[in-house]
Amino acid sequence: MYEGRIRTGENTYRSQEQVYATHLGLVNYSPDNVSVVALSTGYNPLVGDVIIGEVIDIDLGEWRIDIGTQSEAVMGIPDAVDRPFRTEYVMTRVLDIGDTLVAKIVDLDRRRTPVLSILGPGLGKVYDGFIVRITPSKIPRLIGKKGSMINMIIRETGCRIAIGQNGRILISGPNREREEMVVKVINKIELEAHTSGLTNRTQEYLRQLKESSR
């Protein structure tokens, strides 16, 4: 991919003065490094990420939550209930197995097990909506520069959209048609994430969808 001494950016590695890509993706050459925008990746958890997960197990004092990472995430009672701990709490009343939740990663412990919290605005159990899954590397594209893409979609459709950095997106809107519209748009964005001029084309596509649904 590149020869010479240069800093290696994302998704690249160096071997004997040669820089190679570790993922299939698009190369970005900038003056101080070479990086690759991957076309498909797994999710690499980072502290502060908002993610969408599903409760898969309940242990003593903690929920185990599938968030699409190599190891499942945990969430303790103090991270889920904003009150002093009392023994009469029934954990399944707060979150049961199979419940979906929007949560934030507050810590990665030494085994890289993400620790979650649902205390905060916009976080908590999910009651209704659609969940769409896309490749986590394409989330930045869905959000757009300073949120241009996602704000445009919200403005055009009137749906509430919660984006999990792990590639799961929660959509809840005024009616089913609007929600399905967003699902179509997101799938289109995922397919065309590596092309340019996407925000404008998406806007046009949305307008077409609106026209046809009328």
Add this chain to the structure above:
Amino acid sequence: MSKKPTTKKTAARKPAKSKKADKAASWKRADGRAFDELRTLKIESGVLPNADGSAYIEMGRNKILCGVFGPREMHPKHNAKPNEAVLRCRYHMAPFSVDPRRSPAPSRRDQEISMVMRSALEPAVFLERYPRASIDVYLEVLEADGGTRCACINAAAVALVDAGIPMRDLVAACAVGKIEDKLIVDLGDYEDKKGQSDMPVAYMPKLGKVTLLQMDGNMSAEEAEKALNLAIEGCKKVYEVQREALKKKYGIDQPQDKPPKEFQPEESEEEPQKEEGQQ
């Protein structure tokens, strides 16, 4: 070169009947190919929606499906390694893949090929980035026509990339054999059974490293060296097809390996993206 120790099997092979085969350069094989010609090769990536990564390969009459899952939590947990991920491969031939029907139970041969594939793919994967995890590669041979282990490695490498697993390089594999005292590339079923020798090789073309070297039958030292070079040439051809398969999924058609003459600052609206990354 990180060569694996040569695994020699003591399979008794019938010696060729006629040693005075014509030496014309236009010598053709049983299926009409030239000595260094590969079978028709078709690879497709992303064919299984429920797998993290997948590939389908047609190499001659071989038809193989490959699915990759992971990195995910290792079960049973005591098999996990604290410092790196574990790559698990499962090679399986469908009962209807050969004639006569084959028992679906895993055989000694399946186990050997699973192990061989694992060690051929391991050097290419950044296993140390996923401690305690497992990466599972499942291969199902739908139709077999000789050289399935090479075809499986080719499909698995594409599926691993499709799963978004960081890799040092693609692994391409190709076999070289000897029939009627002549070296031939990419053996078919007939050549595999009637030939004097068979040598599957897996190779990482960008890094120039051999990750698998096995041999069956007899070859002289010079022949073996010549055969290895032929196999590497074959692997490079396979590598091109693998890259095409990966690119096709995303509709990328402008290849660009070298950086632009002058570095250009990032454009403001859209990311400057037309170039193609490689594996």
